[in-house]
Amino acid sequence: MPGLKDVKDKINGVKKTAQITKAMNMVASAKLRGAQEKMESFRPYAGKFADTMRDLSGGMENSDLPLMEVRDVKTVEIVVFTSDRGLCGSFNANIIKAANRLRKQYEASGKRVQLVTVGKKGTQFFRKTGQLRTSFNDIMGSFQMFNAREISHSITEAFLSGESDQVDIVYGRFHSVGVQKPEIEELLPIKPLVTTEEAAGKSAGGAYTYEPDPAEIMDVLLPLFLNVQIYHAMLEVGASEQAARMTAMDNATKACKDMIKDLTQLYNKARQAAVTGELMDIVGGAEALKG
Amino acid sequence: MAQIHLEVVTPTGPVVSEEVDIVTAPGVGGEFGVLANHAPYLSTIKTGTLSFKKDRQTRYLMVSGGFAEVSNNKITFLVESAEAGFSIDVDRALRAKERAEKRLAQAQQSTETINRVRAEAALQRALARLKAAEMSRQ
Numbered sequence: 530m531p532g533l534k535d536v537k538d539k540i541n542g543v544k545k546t547a548q549i550t551k552a553m554n555m556v557a558s559a560k561l562r563g564a565q566e567k568m569e570s571f572r573p574y575a576g577k578f579a580d581t582m583r584d585l586s587g588g589m590e591n592s593d594l595p596l597m598e599v600r601d602v603k604t605v606e607i608v609v610f611t612s613d614r615g616l617c618g619s620f621n622a623n624i625i626k627a628a629n630r631l632r633k634q635y636e637a638s639g640k641r642v643q644l645v646t647v648g649k650k651g652t653q654f655f656r657k658t659g660q661l662r663t664s665f666n667d668i669m670g671s672f673q674m675f676n677a678r679e680i681s682h683s684i685t686e687a688f689l690s691g692e693s694d695q696v697d698i699v700y701g702r703f704h705s706v707g708v709q710k711p712e713i714e715e716l717l718p719i720k721p722l723v724t725t726e727e728a729a730g731k732s733a734g735g736a737y738t739y740e741p742d743p744a745e746i747m748d749v750l751l752p753l754f755l756n757v758q759i760y761h762a763m764l765e766v767g768a769s770e771q772a773a774r775m776t777a778m779d780n781a782t783k784a785c786k787d788m789i790k791d792l793t794q795l796y797n798k799a800r801q802a803a804v805t806g807e808l809m810d811i812v813g814g815a816e817a818l819k820g
Numbered sequence: 821m822a823q824i825h826l827e828v829v830t831p832t833g834p835v836v837s838e839e840v841d842i843v844t845a846p847g848v849g850g851e852f853g854v855l856a857n858h859a860p861y862l863s864t865i866k867t868g869t870l871s872f873k874k875d876r877q878t879r880y881l882m883v884s885g886g887f888a889e890v891s892n893n894k895i896t897f898l899v900e901s902a903e904a905g906f907s908i909d910v911d912r913a914l915r916a917k918e919r920a921e922k923r924l925a926q927a928q929q930s931t932e933t934i935n936r937v938r939a940e941a942a943l944q945r946a947l948a949r950l951k952a953a954e955m956s957r958q
Contacts, residue, residue, distance in 0.1 A: 570833030577829060577898055581862070581889060674831050674900055737891075740849050740863040749848070749864040750887065753900070760831055 533803065536796040540789055547785035553616065554778035561706070561771035567672050568703075568764045578757050582750065585743055586721040594744070595689055596751045597719050604641040606662065606693035607632060608684060608716070610700035610762050611651035612770035613669045618780075620701060620709060620773035621650040627711035628699040632660075643693060647680060648766065662687065669767055677760035684759075685752060688717045700762040701769040707776065709769035716758060719751055822856035825894040826872055828881065828902050835902045836881070840872040843895055845888055854895050861890040865899060867944040869952045880905035882952040884945050901945075905956030908949050917946035 609628045611621045628644075628651070635642050646652040646664040655661055663683055668676040687693045696717035701709045739746055823839040843854045846868030854861070867884040886899030920943035927936040 567832070571831050573834060574829045574831050574898060577896065581887070581898070585862075678900075737860045737862045740847060740852075740861070746862065746864050746887065749885075753885065756900070757831070 533796065533799050536792060536799060540792045540796065543785050543788050543792065547782050547789070550778045550781040550785060554775055554782060557617075557771045557774040557778060561768060561775060564672070564764065564768035564771055568768060571760070571764060575757055575761060578754065582754060584737075585747055585750070594747055594751060596685070596717065596755075597721070599718050600694045602640060602694045604643060604693045604695075605635045606643050606645060606684065606687060606696045607635075608645045608647065608680075608696060608698045609651040609655065610698065610766045611646070611648035612766060613649040613667055614770075615650065616777065617770050617774035618777035620770060620777075621648075623709075624699060624701050624711045625651060625654050627713065628655075631697065631699065631713060632658075643687075645680075645684065647763070662692075669763065669770070672760075672764060672767060674756065674760060677756050677763060681752065681755040681759045684717065685755060693717075698758075698762055700766050701773075703765050703768040703772060706772045709773055712765075714758075716755065719754065823874075824854065824856040824858065826897075827894065828870070828883070828897045828899065830899055830902050835904070836872075838874065840874045843870070843872045845870045845897070846883070847888070854890055857893055858890045858895070861888075863888050865897065867941070868948050869905075869955065870897065870902075871955070878955075880952040880956045882908065882945075882949045884948065903949065903952070905952035908953035908956075910950070910953050913946060913949045913953060917943065917950060920946050 607628055609624065611624050615621065632642050632644070642660055643662045644655050644658065644660045645662050646655055647666075648669050649666045652661070652664040652666055656664075665676070665680055684693075684696055688696060695715070697713060698716050699711060699713050702712040703709055821841055823841055824843065826836055826838060826840045826843055827834065828836040841855075845852060845854070845863075846866055847863045848866050849863070851868075852863065864887045865883060865885065868882075870881045870883045871878055872881075873879075882901075882903045882905065883897065883899040884901050886897060888895060888897045890896075920939060924936070924939040924943055927939045930936075
């Protein structure tokens with residue numbers, strides 16, 4: 530039977546941990562709301578952008594644009610988006626696992642793989658593979674467009690200089706507060722967006738006057754489109770991270786409460802044992818005096 | 821006077837959404853104006869000042885990189901950033917301009933073209949911001 534004081538100390542310790550996890554849960558939920566708002570305000574921009582891209586790519590030869598050029602794939606670049614901080618359950622581990630699997634798949638098919646990581650957790654893991662081309666850390670959470678621009682700039686440079694022939698991105702998609710899943714998407718070369726019959730009919734009319742001509746517009750739009758996609762991935766990861774942390778911290782708080790309950794029981798038992806022991810002593814002493 | 825619906829959308833949300841008389845925008849091929857019932861039109865936008873007139877009042881916005889689409893009596897700007905002229909902090913913009921100029925001077929000496937391109941873009945943004953601020957103060 531552990532000493533009374535030990536148990537009491539342990540209970541207090543667990544109570545403090547529960548306070549911290551509870552606070553972290555609340556902070557995460559506030560941050561999640563912020564991230565979701567950002568996603569909400571980004572949606573009209575992204576939606577409109579995709580619409581225009583679809584309209585434009587419907588009626589043109591895409592192969593002559595460098596960012597759409599399909600080459601024989603020798604080197605694949607994988608861009609991994611994770612969070613900068615831990616304590617969010619298996620969120621980062623899942624993304625890293627998915628990215629690692631993808632990496633091994635490409636290697637098995639005889640392709641060279643190089644990695645770009647966004648977020649500290651991924652950087653820490655993939656550093657030891659020696660395939661890291663570059664990494665961007667401590668930019669999650671602020672969601673600035675210029676961060677996205679910098680990342681896409683670096684990726685574009687590598688692609689255009691032939692350092693990579695294909696670029697995939699791996700990030701955590703936010704499905705709901707309870708569900709975030711790793712998602713793999715091909716980023717470069719940019720594929721012409723699938724045009725539905727309806728949209729094709731609309732753009733085939735060629736009612737628009739383009740200035741400069743569509744090909745040149747595409748030349749300007751494609752890099753912007755990359756920014757949009759990178760920014761989108763960053764937003765998704767940001768929201769997912771907070772949601773995952775919320776759930777993880779909620780579980781931790783619950784575990785703490787269970788522990789406190791068990792420990793309190795143990796404490797009461799120990800106290801009762803001590804009381805009983807003392808009573809036995811007193812009774813024993815009284816009996817002895819009676820003679 | 822017939823009006824056209826103007827919308828300016830950035831990744832951080834819509835900035836302007838209202839009926840206006842005329843819109844003047846910095847297109848890649850030069851500045852262009854759009855009135856009500858303009859024919860469908862699509863143009864890329866460079867960093868500069870966008871102005872629109874409504875009730876005899878002209879307002880200015882600083883916009884950077886994107887495109888404009890005109891259809892169905894509606895003009896939509898999709899730009900990476902937009903700032904209203906009156907909300908621009910002139911002192912801050914001036915400092916940004918000086919910083920950009922300094923960086924450009926440094927970049928010109930080095931062989932890296934990326935830095936130069938970036939510094940030039942930063943300078944253009946700073947200049948556009950200053951211009952938008954100045955014009956909305958007149």
